[in-house]
Amino acid sequence: MDNAENVIEAVGVHRRYGGGFEAVRGVSFEVARGELFALLGTNGAGKTSLVELLEGLARPSGGEVRVLGCDPYGERARVRTRTGVMLQEGGFAADLTVAQTVRMWAGCVSGARPAREALDLVGLGARSGVRVGQLSGGERRRLDLALALLGRPEVLFLDEPTTGLDTQGRHDTWELVRELRAGGTTVLLTTHYLEEAEALADRLAVLHQGRVVVCGTPAQVTGARPARIGFDLPIGWHLGDLPPLPDLGVVRHEERDGRVLLHTDRLQHSLLVLLDWAEQRGITLERLDARTASLEEAFLEIAKDAKDIAKDIAKDGALR
Template sequence: MSIHDTRETPAIRCRGLRKQFGDTVAVNGIDLEVRRGECFGLLGPNGAGKTTTIEILEGLQPKDGGEVQLLGMTWEHDAEAIRQRLGVQLQESEFSDRLTVEEIVAMFRSFYRQGATVRELIDFVQLGEKRGTQVRHLSGGQRQRLSVACALAGDPDILFLDEPTTGLDPQSRRQLWDVCEAFRARGGTILLTTHFMDEAEKLSDRIAVLDRGVIIALGTPDELIASLGGAHVIEFAATTVPPVARMEALPGVSRVHERDERWQLTVDEPHRSLPALLAELEKAGGTLTALTTHRATLEDVFLSLTGRALREQ
């Protein structure tokens, strides 16, 4: 253990992190701190710098500038010690199709000086019944849980999860969420990237939104949603739309946003805002072609901040 590693030391800390590829600045001075025992979500569209940031933290990419510490240690001076305390689950992992679950986990367990037994790892990710099954006979969800078991082989303090449930059915997603929550219950720290807003909201204690190499928002899911200024969203399309200034002046409206020929109004009390909106539409001579309302979500926050939906890939 590093002399700098105490329970008060952040699990992950970076200051002024920078990375450039040619003329492209991928990471532009990121400051980030992940506390011990929390699940921290990192969200961003393609090209935001999310993958580059993660790879630098994992030790897979050299940084061009700034400072990175994991558990009080640095890659420059403590690389071997850090590797023994990290678990990395990639979005896609290639395992030999003809090896069994038990053989794969045993191989990964052999890379570390400490950790749970092979049986304990397999049971922890709920693959006990598949212990002797070859990888080629596993479902997508079972393969992802096998990947997590391998990431946990050294009993890590920090677990990196890169879009762990992409391509999985709802039941498999929930099973993987259970594994994540069990890891955190044991005191582990998770850095999560995902393209699913419900997953980010379910698992993350705090979330950072990256865009164009910088963090543009940081907070708990509730704090980020509250930043919209209203708890509900009215979305509509019409043949003729009132002037933006008129919609912004409607009772209870805190924000007006247009995307793909649809308008979104962030409001506190839709029962007050909606009748007023309909009255303004009538004055403008417009006819509704679509109308929906919903509680504000992280997806609305992301759209407001970046102008894009998270899954516009």
Template sequence: MTPTPISPPDAVVHAAGLDFHYDEYHAVRDVSLTVRRGEIFALLGTNGAGKTTTLEILQGFRERSGGDLTVFGVDPFRDPAEIRARTGVVLQEAGHFGEISVRAELTMWSRLSSRTDSVDRVLGLVDLTHRSENRVDSLSGGERRRLDLAMAIWGAPELIVLDEPTTGLDPESRRTLWSLVRDLRDAGTTIVLTTHYLEEAEELADVVAIMHQGALAVHGTLDEVLATRPSRIQVDVRPVDGERLIAAAPAGVTAAWNDARRPADAGLRALEVVSDDQQAALTWLIRTADHERMVLGPLRASPASLDEVFHHVRNSTTDPATPDHKTSEVSR
């Protein structure tokens, strides 16, 4: 009998050395991760990275080829009923019975679920009470996604899997759904999120994992993941001052023109300063400008974005069997 992997006491999902093969193709390679109770865990991936396969294994739809895995302390493939009873899912595309009312569809769903709940309570949570007697096919795209979420949260599951929950939604509907997801997290629900919208993951996630070539390329809290790429400082300066700053940049700081952001205008150009240590770079920039009597224009300092991290991973040619440990994983 395979021993149960030791997981943290607050772990909902715990994987250690997870592997999966499609015949000769190694789709998932030595993936280790923990999803803790009451957090939003974003599982992202480049094309063909193995993200979907990993998600299917976590839900018990596929049997892993190797490694250890527990969800709620049990093997999801060998005890799928336990997982289904405690998990809600929002699929990327869900089917609806358009000719019946919202209330009728949710009532029908309740009869298929092993969990019990109140139709009125759930409709209230997703702000569909005022639409409860309307036909499903009269709902907007955002309202339909809220109905999908209503089905997923029926009976207050401990874990919810959101697969591309806001695809095709307008910005207002997307933010409404984000607010609902945060409310679920704040109430103690654990959420695994997959999305192609990196700003969505950056907005919602407590923990981020990015898969590439079947392996975890980056994994950690959102702050830890963003820290794997340098921060940026953008400032408008006179060209002559900018050239002096570029020449004087100390070790670990790169200064260069960013004319794509601001072409030369009224004697000013945009200078971009890149460094792993934002505070040190800011200190150098301000002190140098003060010492040299330079006048700095509007200044903006920002950490790397998740988009930058993702594209760095995507453009990496690192063999997953021999990862570059400087950027391959940030331990939580």
């Protein structure tokens, strides 16, 4: 673990709780300097347990974690001043104003940026005199982010940063995160919004039951899943009238009420053969739609595959 370009590194990391429950089971990955890395997973996948280890809030039960070349738990004082953390909920004093909250927080941060600058970054400059208890849920999330950015962090941990934001607020936050990354900040993001990960992440990992089941760029993750072609067949035409589905490169198909959905590993080839077939017969394929798999589709399929594998392992263990 001596690669200076890797700002975050996890090697064979485990985290066990009392009673023997293992929330993180041998996770390994790295995040390069200036990269935005997203951790995805269903509820209970181990994301929070893993991120707490990276933030230095707990020591791994096994394996090794390094942030900026240091042990974030054993060398917390060296790491904390160079990182920013946005938790799912900040727990602010409701009676303080936004500006007072930021100034109080700045007193605990080395080299803090001016409070007004931090609030302007997240679009809360005009709300500085408002009491925290009067903020909307989305505004509180913006305040969380402002506090995470106070110390101009080299590494930024964002835990569900846009929960509670409206569409405009979410996209404004995306633009800010992109600007931070362009300025050299390394970002580790957890999110339930898959379009957020697809829009922002350089690379991502999907966790299931404490293990990484897939890791790569969004394009690599989605590209490993079949594309799809959907269309309506004209009255009098049926699925069996199409060219042989294996020749089309189709790996799976569905048909309901005249609507056909083809899943293919060869999107361009399948589409060309299908359109040529329709053209030769003078057929119009209504509501024709062709697209590669979205991250949401890939995620759902990965999660389903992981659950099926886990069931098979459990069944095999029971038989033994």
